[in-house]
Amino acid sequence: MHPGYTAVPDGDGPFPGVVVVHDAYGMTAELRRVCDHLAAQGYVVHAPSMFQGGRCLRQTFRSFVADQGPAYDRLEAERAALADRPDCTGRVGIMGFCMGGRFALVAAGRGGFDAASVNYGLLPKGKQEPAALEAMLSAPCPVVASFGDRDTVVDVAEVAKLRTGLERAGVPVDLKVYPGATHSFLAQYTGALGMLMRVQGMSHDPEASADAWARTLGFFDEHLGARA
Template identity: 45%
Template structure:
């Protein structure tokens, strides 16, 4: 359902079904959309996370102006690792953590641009982070205080060819629990399902697009990781 997350910030909230997921409280998960915005795919992903037993909230980082007006400023904020999008993500985290039907533990999932935000936000109050093909920050020291991270990348994603190795080295160096995996048959956007008609074929040729087997394995890993780090009572 569509909700107001904070003043001027819209979002999409999906709640678990008690008959399937048990009675509340449940852990929460903030879902950060990719550059295309809070579209049908982002809402479907949010629903999937709720079905797995998490309060899932996707804030619309383009709330105040829409795609054309906001996309450049949002990317600038990601590169600078500061700015209003991070305030919006924090507002979403607080909204979930403060709900009576939330355990107080909150994870974050992000895709492409959103995966970059999920990496930076991993050191800002979350209990687990799951970036899907998110670009590592230019200043890798930002990751020093990260929560546990489960990252998923495609080997055919030329733009992020060195990202898995960089993250593996950084998290190992700092002793941060992590699971970074690169999928040999996947490219950029392999866990997103867009309905772009003929452009889907062009994406495949360019090494982009949905790859079911890789996506399903990534979700299996994410939910196992979240079960360990968000459902634990310790």
């Protein structure tokens, strides 16, 4: 596995696996909290550091803009590494937030992962939108996605196009837009990052978060199989 953060449930397993892709803030305490929460729910989890070293940072943003490149090779390698662990069942999902949500959505369309959780993932828009959306939905796995209708980063109109594209692709999809929720409504940042989020008009929404987590875990149960 690449450098990052790994969280493992108590017990011998085997457990389903989840690759977690961080947002633009990188490997934060909030990301570790998410991984620990997933492990407590019965998943073996690894969150790779997508910004490891200057070269990886540049590669990650190039891959993000192009929806292809070394970052996606890294995510596939993480999926394979989790699947090969003796404490993993071999079924692996991917979960991402904001920038990581876009990575999760594109990776989900490549046919390797068994399920994807896309949380306020950045979506294609403008002139590139039709071709980009079609490419990322070429071979999608089941997708559970959560957005807020007060998101000033992701256009709700693009979310509707994503829903239509996933339904047209014929895969299981659970997509919900939460009234009153902002971008990053699942995150519980504190300190300087929490203050920055508030300045940007983003806030944690406990009610929407609880529902989104319940939907995500139920969806993963269905498509990744048994967990502790």
